Amino acid sequence: MQATQTNSEGLKREFKVVVPASELETRLVNELNALKDKVRINGFRPGKVPMTHMRRTYGRQVMVDIVQNAVNEANQQIVSENNLRLAMEPKVNLPEAREDVDAVIDAKADLSYTVALEILPTFEIADVSGVELEREVAEVTDAELDDALTRMAKQNRTFTARAEGEAAGDGDRVTINFVGKIDGEAFPGGSGDDVPVEIGSGSFIPGFEEQLVGVKAGDEKVVTATFPEDYQAAHLAGKTAEFDVKVISVEAGGEALVNDELGKSFGMDDLEALRNALRERIGVDFQAQSRRKVKRKLLDALDKLYSFELPPTLVQQEFDGVWQGVTAEMAQANRSFEDEGTTEDAAREEYRGIAERRVRLGLVLAEIGDKAEIKITEDELTRALIDRARQFPGQEKMVWDFYQKNPQALAELRAPIFEEKVVDHLLGQAKVVDKTVSKEELFKEDEEDADKA
Structure with missing residues (x-):
């Protein structure tokens, strides 16, 4: 097998691969010889089937597998010898003309094809020790608890x-x-x-x-x-x-009564126990919102620190997903781009920018996590899988089995855990200052920032 690079443009690479007919012939003979001892054909003793008959009966089927294996091996060799990090699966362009295909299948012609690759960009990890982030935090006030208990009492009356x-x-x-x-x-x-x-x-x-x-x-x-x-x-x-x-x-x-009976109606010993449980639950919500906002600020800071070429197919795939969601939502709401005060071209440009940001930050977080040797433990993945299964009451075992049997689906569970651990790693390096704000300020969302996240 011989692979020759024919194009190197940005993050795109293209190679011409040639597998000689003699090599295909050798592989075919070896495979048929190995198969000869396993097959049972009427009129022939085991292992005594003539090669001409084996070739006529199984040759094309076996050669299809040989070609596929040769392509896979060539791709692996190209990646290994050129130290490439792929952004996408290689795109293989095999001969299409019937006579060319038949000649290769019969091992009478070289297998000659091209393979197009997109590689990941290389970039230096930026120092975030000088990045200053303001983390909004809010306390669970007695007034907040009183309002919540009053609402609960009203709903429970x-x-x-x-x-x-x-x-x-x-x-x-x-x-x-x-x-x-x-x-x-x-x-x-x-x-x-x-x-x-x-x-x-x-x-x-x-x-x-x-x-x-x-x-x-x-x-x-x-x-x-x-x-x-x-x-x-x-x-x-x-x-x-x-x-x-x-x-x-x-x-x-x-009457909406805030008393010990209210606490008992929610499975607590008394009102004070309900109040404490409520404070803890609201506190968890506040902390989650605080993290979401400081994470968004961190990602904004990272986006300003990095500028590099992006794999075009990755960007296109991300854009296609975003655009499909936008157009589906607009169709459901019976709204047009004019109703939103924009045009389709302007909206496409805006959402392409969002797609580019997401791809860029995804690559940055992956590289940082790799360099920091951040790993996902089996316990962390198991907890995530349990949480996912609980989202489907009555179907937990089916969900569990699905993820256990599908590595790609399991990888989708692993990705957000990895991202959050990388964010923790970066927040530990940056200068984070807490700022106490009201509940209203904490939960105030910027629509534009929410789209970018």
Whole structure:
């Protein structure tokens, strides 16, 4: 086998590979000789099948495997001899003309083909000891706990039917059937039967619940309300709808008591135990959000420290995934690029930049983790697999078996663990200063930054 480099442009490499017909012939004869002792053919004793008959019966099938093995060996040799780190699987271009293929299969012509490669870029690991990061942290205040306990008590209270003809008041629960219409036409997702609505809970769009004050069981009423401008269903955002409402029942809400009984209703010994558990749970949420934000700042800093050529196919694959998600979301919301205040070309450019950032940072984190010899332990991977299986109640064993039998799927579990360990490694090197902020400030998200992450 002879491999000759024919192109070297940026991160792209191309080689011409030639496997002589004589080598193919030798491999074929060896394979057929080995096979001759194993096959059973009527009319011939084991091991006594003539080579001409073996070749006629099994030659093409065996040669297909020989060609595939020769290609694999050539690829490995090219990578090894040239010290290449591949970004993608090699792209092999074999002969396509029928006469050329037949000549190779019959070992009457050399196997000549090209293989295109994309390699990973090389770059120096930057020193992050001078990088300064501000980590936002928030304390779980007594007021926050009081508000949470009040909400829990309100959600846990009992409701009793009001007397016949008695009107609903603030805090009552009204069960309704409704049909929502915009410009006289019912819209998808705008209807429901036997839907409980707690007046004053804010669970419905603004203005809806307030108009149920004073209704009685059996009443029919038209409720007019406007969807918020930032409503999650973009095709409804900012639009005014009329809801034909029929009241099924009205129930008075009991008193929301924050006491030891509340704690016991949640499986705790008393109110203080519930309060402590709540403080711990909220604290975990605060810490997770704090980490998400400081990680994003770290990635922003890394993005400024590195500039190198990116493997074009990796970028294209990342962009295709991002773009597919964007267009699918817009189609579902019935929105256009014009509705978003942009054009398709401008959006493509923006999201290509996001794809390039993700690929660049992925390569940087992988290189840093490799140089720092960061490893994923079996215990860490097992815990991740257990967590994933728990996301599918009743199917845990099927999920477990799937990952155990699919190395690629298991690698997808390993990747985020590796990334978080690399982030920990970098945060330990950078200058991180904590800044105490309010809960509202901690959870304030920058939409642009969220897209880049």
